[in-house]
Amino acid sequence: MSTESADGESRPRIEVTEAAAEQAIDLLTEEGLDTDVAGLRLFVQQGGCAGLSYGMRFDDEPEEDDSIYDHHGLRVFxxxxxxxxxxxxxxxxxxxxxxxxxxxxxxxxxxxxxxGESFRT
Incomplete structure (x- = not known):
């Protein structure tokens, strides 16, 4: 399990349950993406009535400054x-x-x- 950015710098953790990993890996596979390289991007964006909302999408590979987490075979960027x-x-x-x-x-x-679609920190 990696909790490092692409430059090797240690980052705070993001956890993924086994159920979430299995579901995301199934979807990645259905999309024809290589699960050894591709992953699920988890991000925060402006929006919603509370100000911020979560976003998720599949990416072919991480960006240079991403933190990369590996849980149950799923890569999260x-x-x-x-x-x-x-x-x-x-x-x-x-x-x-x-x-x-x-x-x-x-x-x-x-x-x-x-x-429950948006939040504030």
Whole structure:
């Protein structure tokens, strides 16, 4: 498991549950991406009624200044600007009667909007 940026500098941790890793790896494979190089990008962007929201997408490879985390065979890429908002977070995959999807448990959040789609630190 790597918790280093591409330049070898140590970074705060991001955790990924086994359920989230399995789901993301299945999706990466369906997209035809090489899971040894490609990964899931987790980022924070401006938006939502609370001010910030999470974003996720698949990337072919990490950017030069990304922190790279490897959990259960899934590579997760986080840019430096996003890392300050989500360090210490856990990415999980939830499946239930109402909804199914990825969820970020972020210890830095001080408030969330009513729908849970955006947050403030």
């Amino acid at each position: 986080v840019d430096p600007a996003s890392l300050k908002y989500i360090e210490g977070s856990v990415l999980d995959f939830e499946s239930g009667l109402q909804a199914e999807g990825f969820h970020v448990e972020n210890p830095n959040v001080v408030s969330e909007c009513g729908c």
